Amino acid sequence: MNSGSFPSRHSLLIACGLLAWGSLAQADDRSDWPAEVLLGTASLGGTYQVYGDGLVTRISEELGITALSQATGGPYHNMTLVHTGEAELGLVTLGPARDLWEGEAEFARGEAMRNVRALFPMYQTPFHVVTLANSGIESLEDLSGKRVGVGPMGGTCASYWPRFLETLGVEDVQLQYADANHLADYLTSRLSDAFAFCAGLPISAFERLELNRSVHMFGMTEEQQLALLEAFPVEPFEIPADTYASMEAPHASVALWNFAIGHKDLPESFVYELMSLVLDAPEAMETIHPAALETRAEHLDKNTVMWFHPGAVRYYQEHGLEVPSAMLPPEMRTDEDAEAPEATDVDDTPD
Template identity: 45%
Template sequence: MRKTATTVMTSTLVGALLAAGTAHADRDDWPESFTMGTASQGGTYYVYGSGWANMIADELDISGGGEVTGGPVQNLALVHEGDVAFGMTTMGPAAEAEAGESDLAPGMPLDNACAMFPMYETPFSITALSDSDITSISEIPDGASIGFGPSGSTSDTYFPEILETLGVDFERQNGGWNDLGGQLQDGLIDVIAFAAGIPIPAVSQLEVQTDVNIIEFTEEEQQKVLEEFPVSEFMIPADTYETLEEDARAVSMWNFAIAGCDLPEDFVYEVTRITMENNDKMRDIHRSAEFTVPENVKYNEVLPFHPGAARWFNENGYDIDDDMIR
């Protein structure tokens, strides 16, 4: 019996050592560290992306973190060039980048950025101070100074065109969300046009410091925007902000995490697995991560998937067609 027990223990130990050796071998081509391109501080991308990077770094025991960037458009370029391993983007800028129509690289397809996993929808919403008496889009005065977020962000790319389509005349301002929130509170700008996952930290902070109006689209305005832009219907739940008394009508665009297409397949597989199998930890990072679930993978019809990410989804019953895999 002692001999049998010893044999079993020895076999178990050898098996464990072999498994450990295999795991180590599988990581030989992994990067020693990684960076996730986010956006400006005060926006959802920064909170979500930095928290995600810290979680992945802890789970995989490698160095990683978030980096402040100009947002979705710049993230596509940074990932394409290999300046960051991962990034976050929305489907509108992604389609333009694939077609070689990115403002940062006109005429050059940014095709080395692959889809990894779904994040959440980005609603387009408008905030003004309550004492401005702006309670609707049609009440925004001609020549109003409107902050559209960082240059090249989803908001800056699409919201000016959306408001122009709705007949708004404005002066365009750019800046980080926290900075624009301070300018709004100080009366330096009249309105902020946000495109970010909710709740937007800068809006929540404004609510604590002053009275604000969160302005919704009318049904007619929403329909007109749906006809002209790559967005979907969306309702901002009333419990998102203290200011809201009922759901607010908006439009939205899906966000996906992206990875350099040349990153090792096993590395991206593990990153995807950890993200998709730990939604409770993701929700602890940011409330919007309740939508960071496998079934939402279907909302990417633009970017090809990284083979490592596609392998995890296909293994778990979320089929990705071969022509959507790089």
């Protein structure tokens, strides 16, 4: 028998030693990892809930730690939970995140929530409206004097829809606050006249309505879209005609970008592995929700609000992507970056 066909005993011992050393090194790298992480999502029936539930399943199965999701009031709530350390991870839209980062939120005026770090881009959240087909409501102007569900109190939709309607001159709207599933039920029970929401497409509560009722969906006119682009840190968005069976043509809208966030004290190695889990296998995220088609590393530039976590910075840099100096956390600033301006606003330049 040719001994050259098999490794020597000495070689096997060396190989086994290297494997054991590698396993110990990996264990050391994870020695400061949390045993459990909590992810703040949003209301039941919204895209955050679906995306977040799928994400924590992947974290638990592939990173080997317990990950749980919690239904919350949405981005404002999630930003607060992560800032205070009550949750390790959260999902936010950049508009609410900016309000809290700068201490400009009405409910927490003057409290800048800077214990939060940006992780990875998720997708855009467009604003959309659904009514029953026989409601007689055909456009935003028709919402005057009507009962309109706008999502849970403190969520992105509930914060922005009232301001949008006021800017567009839609008056005397009776706003209703509840989670997406409840507002869909209000509509079918005729306790609401319209359901104005915002979430990654398709919105599961809208899909459920469409399966059970004849509905009408609409967006904005070009003039309304332009007015909102001038007044708010949003981007133009077109809802594709094939998003729902009830749509016959694309709808003009505006949108905010969503990002995952984490507490600043999360271990760098954990955040790096989380970034790899999400961004190295985008097709796995797309099976969780179609909106994850936009969960791509190159969209990191959409965040001009919060500093990135060092683990996220390392991931982007290793993949050839530049993180602007203003988005580096203080602990990663060089002398040259010392005078770099802090994040102060959402980039409202249309793509």
